[in-house]
Amino acid sequence: MNAKLSRYSIIILITISLSILLPNLYWMIFDKPLRTPQISYSPIIKDFVYSQTNDNNRDEKTYRDNQGNSYDRKSYEALLPFSFYYNLDKWGILPDSIDGIPVNISYIRRNSQFVRIRSVYFHTPMIQLNPLFESQSDFTRLEMPNELFRISDKLEFLNARSNSVVDSLSELYNQAMTEQEFQFPAKYIAGNPTTRKAFDEGYFIIDATNTVFHLKQIKGKPYCVRTNIPTDLNIRYITVQENSRREFYAIMVTLENDLYLISYDDYKLIRLPIDDFIADEMDLMFYIDPIYRTFKYYSDKELKCIVTDHDYNVIDTYQTSWTPKTEWVSSKIAASIFPFQAERENARTDYILFNLKFSGWLALIGIFLALGITIFVKVRIHGENLKENWFDLLIVAVTGLYGALAVLLIRPEPWD
Amino acid sequence: MFKAILYKEWLKIRWVVLGSILAVLGFLVYIGLNVRQYFEMNDPINVWIFFVQQKVLYYSILKYIPVFIAIILAVVQFVPEMVKKRYRLTFHLPFSETKSLFIMSFIGMGHILLVSVILLLGLTIIGSIYFPVELTASSLVSVLPWLLAGFASYLTTSAVVLDPSWKYRVLFVLFLTPFIQSLFLEQGYYEYKYSIVFFFLISLLFGIIILFPGYRLRKGSVK
Numbered sequence: 317m318n319a320k321l322s323r324y325s326i327i328i329l330i331t332i333s334l335s336i337l338l339p340n341l342y343w344m345i346f347d348k349p350l351r352t353p354q355i356s357y358s359p360i361i362k363d364f365v366y367s368q369t370n371d372n373n374r375d376e377k378t379y380r381d382n383q384g385n386s387y388d389r390k391s392y393e394a395l396l397p398f399s400f401y402y403n404l405d406k407w408g409i410l411p412d413s414i415d416g417i418p419v420n421i422s423y424i425r426r427n428s429q430f431v432r433i434r435s436v437y438f439h440t441p442m443i444q445l446n447p448l449f450e451s452q453s454d455f456t457r458l459e460m461p462n463e464l465f466r467i468s469d470k471l472e473f474l475n476a477r478s479n480s481v482v483d484s485l486s487e488l489y490n491q492a493m494t495e496q497e498f499q500f501p502a503k504y505i506a507g508n509p510t511t512r513k514a515f516d517e518g519y520f521i522i523d524a525t526n527t528v529f530h531l532k533q534i535k536g537k538p539y540c541v542r543t544n545i546p547t548d549l550n551i552r553y554i555t556v557q558e559n560s561r562r563e564f565y566a567i568m569v570t571l572e573n574d575l576y577l578i579s580y581d582d583y584k585l586i587r588l589p590i591d592d593f594i595a596d597e598m599d600l601m602f603y604i605d606p607i608y609r610t611f612k613y614y615s616d617k618e619l620k621c622i623v624t625d626h627d628y629n630v631i632d633t634y635q636t637s638w639t640p641k642t643e644w645v646s647s648k649i650a651a652s653i654f655p656f657q658a659e660r661e662n663a664r665t666d667y668i669l670f671n672l673k674f675s676g677w678l679a680l681i682g683i684f685l686a687l688g689i690t691i692f693v694k695v696r697i698h699g700e701n702l703k704e705n706w707f708d709l710l711i712v713a714v715t716g717l718y719g720a721l722a723v724l725l726i727r728p729e730p731w732d
Numbered sequence: 733m734f735k736a737i738l739y740k741e742w743l744k745i746r747w748v749v750l751g752s753i754l755a756v757l758g759f760l761v762y763i764g765l766n767v768r769q770y771f772e773m774n775d776p777i778n779v780w781i782f783f784v785q786q787k788v789l790y791y792s793i794l795k796y797i798p799v800f801i802a803i804i805l806a807v808v809q810f811v812p813e814m815v816k817k818r819y820r821l822t823f824h825l826p827f828s829e830t831k832s833l834f835i836m837s838f839i840g841m842g843h844i845l846l847v848s849v850i851l852l853l854g855l856t857i858i859g860s861i862y863f864p865v866e867l868t869a870s871s872l873v874s875v876l877p878w879l880l881a882g883f884a885s886y887l888t889t890s891a892v893v894l895d896p897s898w899k900y901r902v903l904f905v906l907f908l909t910p911f912i913q914s915l916f917l918e919q920g921y922y923e924y925k926y927s928i929v930f931f932f933l934i935s936l937l938f939g940i941i942i943l944f945p946g947y948r949l950r951k952g953s954v955k
Contacts, residue, residue, distance in 0.1 A: 318830045318940070319947030325937040326891070326904070326944055332934060333910040441922035443784050443866045447777065460777050464784070466866065474864050476776035509785065660914055660927075668917045670930040725903055726944075729953055 320731055327711060327722040332658065334718040335672070339650065339657040346646040352614065355634055357623045358395040359414050359607050364621065364634045365395050382634070398424055398605035417606055429559045429604040431567060435596055438553060438569075439665035445474070446509045451516035451532045451539075458511040465489075467502035467521065492538035493531070499524040506554035506566065513558045517565055520554050520578070530565075530583070543583040549576075552595065567602070569595050589630050590622060596664065616640050651675035653682045655716040679716060686720035687712050693724055700728065733827050734835065741809065741839045748808050749843055752801040756847055760854035763791050767862050783867055787920025791855055791871055795916060798882025801847055805840050806889035814893060823950050833894075833946045840886055848879040870921035877915040877924050880935055884912050887938040895945035896953060 351374075353366040364382040379392035393400035394409060401424050404410040413419055445464040453459065463473040463482055471493060473485045500523070507519035518532025518539070526547040532539045545551075550571035557566060564577035564586070573595050575588040593600065593613055600613040608631070609624045617640035623632045641647055650657070652675070659671040690712045694700045702709065705728040711719040767790055770779045783790060813819035822832055852872055859868025888908045892901045915931060918924060924931070 318943050322940045322943035322947070326941045329911060329934070329937050329941065330907040333907050336914060337910040441787075441920065441925060443870060443921070445780070445784050445864055445866055447781065460775070460781070462777055464777070464780055464864070466864070476780045479862060479864070509781065660917060666920065666923060667925060668923045668927050670914075670927040722907070726900070729948060729951060
């Protein structure tokens with residue numbers, strides 16, 4: 317009995333290993349890159365334009381506008397002066413003005429901004445120890461302080477050289493935060509803990525009562541503001557953007573997948589006109605140019621693009637979709653061969669997973685086939701008595717090909 | 733009888749036990765010196781920032797150590813038993829094969845547990861000297877899959893060595909490694925946070941895989 321159980325534990329382990337190995341090998345052969353169109357909004361023709369790799373010749377790209385006209389690369393880039401201004405300038409065709417707005421390279425650069433929010437940002441481990449920069453230093457460049465801070469039941473600065481809490485500094489900041497009625501512990505801390513930015517806006521911190529606080533250091537003193545951002549927003553993610561345009565401090569994503577800008581105008585929120593955004597499944601790109609705001613967000617099956625004016629009023633939208641991988645013929649074949657596939661890594665998370673992805677009804681094809689083969693080999697070739705090891709068949713009925721390989725390779729013994 | 737088995741196992745593995753403890757201590761000293769050098773040569777705050785933000789594991793040199801020790805341990809423990817099929821003598825003792833195999837593998841796993849505890853203690857000491865408790869805690873959690881892989885590879889190697897046929901040995905190695913390899917996918921800290929429980933539960937199955945090869949050995953199976 318013990319040996320029998322032992323054989324089954326080996327068979328189950330082999331089945332699990334095969335559900336990792338075989339789909340991996342399969343996709344090594346049949347996987348293809350997704351070639352999605354690069355959509356942009358042209359301020360010249362006031363319409364969407366896109367470039368896409370040719371399906372037939374992957375070394376070539378086609379350039380088209382929404383009306384179906386095709387372009388060569390140079391005339392395509394001429395439609396997008398806010399993206400390709402360096403090229404247009406080199407060719408001497410950068411327009412002097414667009415829509416009455418005078419245009420030159422430095423003007424475009426000063427009035428452009430780009431923010432990306434990827435789904436993987438929501439699923440990545442991060443230790444919350446951050447540096448608090450001096451945001452109004454006498455010196456031009458940001459400098460790394462000697463401490464990192466943590467916020468548990470109080471705020472503590474840790475000196476890296478001595479690896480100990482700096483009490484005086486911690487006390488100063490605790491006092492400033494308590495004065496603003498900050499309720500420890502912090503639920504969320506957002507900032508850019510790097511000196512590679514134009515200036516510093518410190519951190520946005522959500523306290524235990526869902527109130528958003530703004531904390532930074534000015535001339536060595538704490539600067540802590542209790543913002544008026546509503547506490548019932550279910551904020552999930554904040555990305556602070558220190559951009560010299562100084563339109564907004566940060567972008568927020570809520571659990572309901574709404575997006576807001578936290579503006580420099582007394583932390584007033586600006587709701588972005590983005591519908592059907594799913595933070596866990598989509599990547600979002602937010603382009604700001606001198607005239608338009610463009611939001612591009614896409615999942616593994618569709619892409620949406622929304623263009624707005626300065627005040628985030630929608631001007632135009634574009635939507636396209638393609639066959640998702642799960643609908644590919646090769647996916648259907650995989651589903652009928654493999655009853656489930658063990659997924660360990662995924663582009664939308666930094667965590668290692670152990671997900672058994674079940675294939676649905678199609679798997680029955682493979683399972684019946686595997687059962688048939690197993691019974692045939694066991695009876696005709698191995699000459700086994702099926703009743704004696706009926707559990708083998710049950711394993712095959714659940715795990716198909718994997719189980720069949722396991723029970724046929726690791727054969728039952730004449731048990732005691 | 734139990735004492736006799738214990739003594740026999742000790743005779744086989746004593747040098748590996750000693751050697752592996754020394755090796756692990758050596759690696760820990762290396763990590764300690766390496767971290768110390770980072771702090772000497774760089775601004776300490778940048779070292780912290782680097783390990784927090786870039787998620788570089790300063791102890792990644794330990795990754796395959798438990799597996800390496802486990803495989804050697806299983807080999808020195810079970811290969812002598814297989815020379816001239818000596819282990820079959822055990823079957824004449826008034827002691828079940830299940831019991832004796834379990835005792836043998838418990839002894840081996842006891843040593844891997846010892847190695848794991850030394851590693852965790854070492855990382856705790858290094859962490860408490862140089863790093864905030866958050867980073868130290870992350871190091872203790874992030875090595876868990878590697879330690880688990882140590883136990884799994886020990887039990888797999890034991891089964892491989894003990895099985896009387898080469899066909900099964902090859903099959904075991906080929907088809908059990910993808911699971912064990914799944915424990916080495918980590919790039920940064922805490923990445924197994926949500927899956928380590930599943931990996932642990934599945935790994936429990938390794939606990940009894942040695943009985944089947946043992947049974948085949950007793951029966952003289954050659955399939």
